[in-house]
Amino acid sequence: MPSEExxxxxxxxxDHYEDPFHRGQLPTATHAHEENNPLCGDVVRVxxxxxxxxxxxxxxxxxxxxxISQASASMLLEAMHGKTLEDVKSFSAEDMLKLYGARxxxxxxxxxxxxxxxxxxxxxxxxGRDGK
Amino acid sequence: xxATETLTESRGKPPAAIDPSKLLPVTxxxxxxxxxxxxxxxxxxxxxxxxxxxxxxxxxxxxxRRVYERDYANVHRGIHTLSERSxxxxxxxxxxxxxxxxxxxxxxxxFTSGTTGSINLVARSWGDAxxxxxxxxxxxxxxxxxxxVPWQQLAQRTxxxxxxxxxxxxxxxxxxxxxxxxxxxxxxxAVASVSNVLGTINPVAQxxxxxxxxxxxxxxxxAQSVPHLSTNVRQLGADFLAFSGHKxxxxxxxxxxxxxxxxxxxxxxxxxxxSMINRVWPDRFTPAELPAKFEAGTPPIAxxxxxxxxxxxxxxxxxxxxxxxxxxxxxYAYERLQxxxxxxxxxxxxxxxxxxxxxxxxxxxxxxxxxxxxxxxIAVRAGHHCxxxxxxxxxxxxxxxxxxxxxxxxxxxxxxxDVVGRIRDRFRPRGRQRRRRSQ
Numbered sequence: 001m002p003s004e005e006x007x008x009x010x011x012x013x014x015d016h017y018e019d020p021f022h023r024g025q026l027p028t029a030t031h032a033h034e035e036n037n038p039l040c041g042d043v044v045r046v047x048x049x050x051x052x053x054x055x056x057x058x059x060x061x062x063x064x065x066x067x068i069s070q071a072s073a074s075m076l077l078e079a080m081h082g083k084t085l086e087d088v089k090s091f092s093a094e095d096m097l098k099l100y101g102a103r104x105x106x107x108x109x110x111x112x113x114x115x116x117x118x119x120x121x122x123x124x125x126x127x128g129r130d131g132k
Numbered sequence: 133x134x135a136t137e138t139l140t141e142s143r144g145k146p147p148a149a150i151d152p153s154k155l156l157p158v159t160x161x162x163x164x165x166x167x168x169x170x171x172x173x174x175x176x177x178x179x180x181x182x183x184x185x186x187x188x189x190x191x192x193x194x195x196x197r198r199v200y201e202r203d204y205a206n207v208h209r210g211i212h213t214l215s216e217r218s219x220x221x222x223x224x225x226x227x228x229x230x231x232x233x234x235x236x237x238x239x240x241x242x243f244t245s246g247t248t249g250s251i252n253l254v255a256r257s258w259g260d261a262x263x264x265x266x267x268x269x270x271x272x273x274x275x276x277x278x279x280x281v282p283w284q285q286l287a288q289r290t291x292x293x294x295x296x297x298x299x300x301x302x303x304x305x306x307x308x309x310x311x312x313x314x315x316x317x318x319x320x321x322a323v324a325s326v327s328n329v330l331g332t333i334n335p336v337a338q339x340x341x342x343x344x345x346x347x348x349x350x351x352x353x354x355a356q357s358v359p360h361l362s363t364n365v366r367q368l369g370a371d372f373l374a375f376s377g378h379k380x381x382x383x384x385x386x387x388x389x390x391x392x393x394x395x396x397x398x399x400x401x402x403x404x405x406x407s408m409i410n411r412v413w414p415d416r417f418t419p420a421e422l423p424a425k426f427e428a429g430t431p432p433i434a435x436x437x438x439x440x441x442x443x444x445x446x447x448x449x450x451x452x453x454x455x456x457x458x459x460x461x462x463x464y465a466y467e468r469l470q471x472x473x474x475x476x477x478x479x480x481x482x483x484x485x486x487x488x489x490x491x492x493x494x495x496x497x498x499x500x501x502x503x504x505x506x507x508x509x510i511a512v513r514a515g516h517h518c519x520x521x522x523x524x525x526x527x528x529x530x531x532x533x534x535x536x537x538x539x540x541x542x543x544x545x546x547x548x549x550d551v552v553g554r555i556r557d558r559f560r561p562r563g564r565q566r567r568r569r570s571q
Contacts, residue, residue, distance in 0.1 A: 008503060009558075017496075018564040040499055040515045041529050064529050066499035067559075074566070111499070 008102045013071045020074035022081070026060040033122035034063075037114050039107075042069040044115045046077070046122045054085050061118075066111055072100050073115035080119065088123055091116075148467035150542045154460040156453055161539045163189035163445075175509025178544045183328050183356060183488050183535030184513050185378045188442070192381055195441035199434040207433055208407060208424070222433055225440030226423070232443045233373065234364030235390050239422035242396070243436050246387035247355040248278040250374030251322075253389055253426060254351055255282035257402040258372075259320070265291030268317045270348070272297040272305055272334075273525050274327040277518040279353040283322060292319070297339075299525065303330035303479035307338065314346040321350050325357035325368075326486045329517045329533065330479030331462065333361070333486050340369030349395065355379055359537075360458055360486055362451040365390050377435060382442035386435035389426070396422050403428040454538045458487030461536045461545060465489050468549040472556055478531055488535035490517070493552070495559040498530040501552065505532075508551045510544075 026047040034045035042065025051057040059081055061073040079099060080088055096116040097109060104112055161167055166187045169177050179187060199221070205214035207222045226241045235241060244250045259282075263269070269283045273296050287294050295313050298306045314321075321343040325336050340350040351372040354363060358373075359380035365373050370390065377386035391399075401408050401419045405428035410418040419425045446454065463482040466489055469475055474494040479485060493501060502514035513533045516523045523529065534548055 009500070012567065014559075015564045015566045018561055019566045021566065041520070041523070042499075043529070064497075066497040066503075068500075070497075078566075108503070 008104070008108070009067060010102050013067065013075075013100070013102065016071040016074040016078075017067045020061075020070065021078035022058075022060045023062060023074065024060050025062065026058055028058065029060075029127050031122050031125055032127050033118050033125045035114065035118050035121070037065070037069070037110055039110070040065070042066060042111060042114055044069060044073050044118045046073070046115065046118045047127075048119075048122050050085070050123070056080055056083055056085070056088065061115060063115075065114075068100075068104070068108055068111040069114050072096070072112045073118075075099055076115050076119060085123055088119065148464055148471075150464050151460060154456050155542070156449065156457045156538055158541055160449070161541075163191065164539055165190060165193070167539060171509050172507055175507075178508075178510040178547055180534040180536065180540065180544065180548060181511045181513050182537040182540075183379070183517075183533060185384070186359065186381050186537050187539070188381055188383070188438075189445055191445050192383075192438050192441045196383065196434055196438045199437050204434060206430055218433055218437075221437045221440070222431070225436045228440040228443045229388055232363070232447070233358065233388075233390055234366055236366065237393050240390055240393050240396065242389040242391065242423045242426045243431050244374075244387045244389050244426075245385055245432065246376040246378070247353060247374045248282075248387075250372075250387050250389035251279055251351065251353065252282045253402045254372050254374075254391070255286045257399045257426075258349075258395065259283075259286040260289065261398075261400055263290050263292045263319050266317060267292045267319045268315060269294050270297065270310075270313055270318050270321045270343075271295070272323050273299045274303070274305075274330055274332065274519065274522050275322070275324055276328050276353065276355070277520065278355075279322050279324060279351075280521070283320075293317075296521075297323070299330075299522075302481075303327065303332050304484060305332070305334055305339075307335070307342075310339070310342050314342060314348065316347065318343070318346055318348040321348050322353065323350070324353040324355075325363075326354075326360070327479065327519075327522075328356050328488075329490050329519050329522055329531065331485040331488045331490070332480055333357070333484055336368050336370070340371075344369065356486065356488075359446075360451075361455050371395055377439040377442065380439070380442055381445060382439040383432075383435035386432045386439050388439075393422070396426070401425050401428070405429045407431075449538060455487075457538055458536050458540075459485075461540055461542065462487045462489055464542055465534060465536075465545045465548070468545060469552070472549065472553045474556055475552065478526060478528075487537070488533060490531040490533040491552075492528055492531050493556055493559075495561065496555070498532040500559070501532045501555055504555045504558075505548070505551055508547070510548055510551060512548075 028049045029047035031048040036043045044063035047060045049058040059077045203217040207219040343350045349371040352370040354375045358375040371392045373390040378384040408428040466482045478490045498514035
C-alpha cells in the first residue's frame with residue numbers, strides 16, 4: 001500500500017470531493033473565469049465577488065473532472081475566501097500543491113493546479129454585462 | 133486477491149464464463165519481455181492499453197537490433213553494401229505490408245510516420261487538389277481527432293463543409309442517414325473501421341459502396357482494425373487506408389498509407405525534399421514515381437523493417453486466431469463488467485465489437501479510476517481518447533478504456549473487474565463532511 005504522503009486520495013481530500021466548499025454559481029459575481037485541461041477535459045469555473053476593499057467577499061466554483069481537480073478547487077476557494085487580492089496573487093503554484101498535501105506526479109499536478117490557474121485569471125476577468 | 137473475493141451484484145444471470153478453446157496459448161506472453169515485470173512493488177503488469185499502443189515481441193526487437201548492429205544505412209542512395217542491405221529490407225517490408233492488406237501494387241503502399249501522418253497526407257495533397265468551397269466531407273460522430281481535425285483544416289482552407297454520420301445511443305452508425313447526407317457535393321467519406329472508444333466494427337464495405345455510388349472517394353482510418361482483424365483493401369472498397377506500426381507490435385514513427393494507384397498518381401506531392409524528386413533545377417522539379425513521390429526525406433528505415441517483422445509475427449500466429457482470442461476476452465469483459473453496480477459500458481453488444489471496452493462509473497472520474505487501477509498494476513487509458521465530439525454526443529466528460537491484444541488473459545480481465553468493483557465501493561457517497569474551518 002502507498003504511504004500516507006503518497007496516498008493521492010487522503011481522507012480530507014475525499015471529504016472535499018463529497019462535501020465541497022461553495023460549489024455552485026455566484027449571481028453577485030464581479031469576476032469569473034473558466035478553463036479546461038485539454039489533456040483530460042477537466043473543467044473548472046471560478047466566480048468571485050470582489051469587495052471595494054480589495055477582498056474576496058465571496059467565491060464559488062463549478063466544474064467536472066477528477067477527484068484531484070474538483071477537491072483542489074474546493075480547498076483553494078475555502079482557503080482564499082475573505083482574503084485580499086494580494087494574498088491571492090502571492091499564493092504560488094507551490095503553495096497550491098502544499099495545500100493539497102498528497103504528493104502528485106507531474107501529470108496529476110496539472111489537475112491540482114487547474115483551479116489555481118483559473119483563480120489567478122479570474123481576478124483579472126471582470127464579468128461583462130452579458131453575464132459572461 | 134482472487135476475482136471472487138469482492139463479490140459484485142449478481143443480477144440473476146449465469147456467471148460469465150470463458151471458452152478456453154478460443155484463446156491463444158498463454159505461452160506467447162514469453163515473447164514479450166516488457167510483460168514480465170512488476171510495477172508498484174510486486175504487482176504483475178497488466179497491460180490493457182493496447183488501443184493506444186501495443187508492446188513488441190522479441191522477434192521485432194531483435195530485428196531492430198540486427199538492423200542497427202549490422203545492416204543500417206540510408207536507403208535508395210548509397211552504392212555500398214549496407215545501403216543495399218537496408219534498401220532491400222525496407223522494400224521487403226513494403227511487400228509484406230502490401231500482401232498483409234491485400235493491395236494490388238507495391239506502388240500503392242506509402243510509408244508515413246503513422247495514421248495521423250497518412251491522413252494528413254491525403255487531406256493536404258488529395259484534398260487541396262480536389263475539394264472546393266461548398267463541397268462536402270462526410271465523417272462520423274465517432275472519429276478520432278486524427279480523422280477529423282485534418283478535414284476541419286481542409287474545410288478551413290477551402291470553404292468546404294463537414295457533415296457527420298450520426299450514431300445510435302449504443303454506438304452504431306445510423307447508415308440510413310447516409311441517404312440524405314451523401315450528395316453530389318460529397319467529395320470524400322472518411323470513416324474509422326473500428327472505433328477506438330466504442331469498439332464498434334463499422335460496415336466499411338457497405339459505406340464505401342454507397343459513397344462510390346454518390347461519386348465520393350473513401351478513406352478508412354484502420355488504426356484500430358489492421359492489427360486485429362484481417363484486412364483486404366479491395367474487398368473493403370477503400371480508396372485510401374491508413375494505419376500505424378506501433379499499434380501492431382511494431383515501432384513508433386512508422387505508419388502506412390494505402391492509396392489506389394490512379395488516385396496517388398494524380399495527386400501532387402505533399403512534403404518536398406530528397407527522394408521525392410525525379411529531377412531538380414534551380415527553379416523547379418519533377419516528382420519521383422510512386423511510392424517515392426510521397427516519401428520525402430530519409431524515411432523511418434529500421435521501423436519499417438521492424439514493422440515487416442511484426443507482420444511476420446502476426447501471420448505466424450494467424451490474424452483469425454488473434455481476432456477470436458480478443459473477441460472472447462472482450463465478450464467476457466463486457467459480461468463481467470456489467471456485474472459492477474453503477475458502471476455503464478459505452479458502445480454496442482460484443483457481437484458488433486472489436487477487442488476493447490470503455491466504461492464510466494457514477495463515481496469517481498475516469499482519471500481516478502485509471503490512477504487506482506495503476507496502483508494495482510493495471511494500465512488502462514482514461515479521458516476523452518481523442519474523441520471529444522463523441523464524448524459530447526454521449527453526454528460524458530471522460531471514460532475509462534480497457535483494450536486487449538493477443539497477450540492478454542481472462543485472469544487479467546478478472547483482476548480488472550475486481551479492482552473496478554473495489555474502486556466503486558471506495559468512492560460510493562457516504563455522507564462525508566469536510567472539516568469546517570473555525571471562524
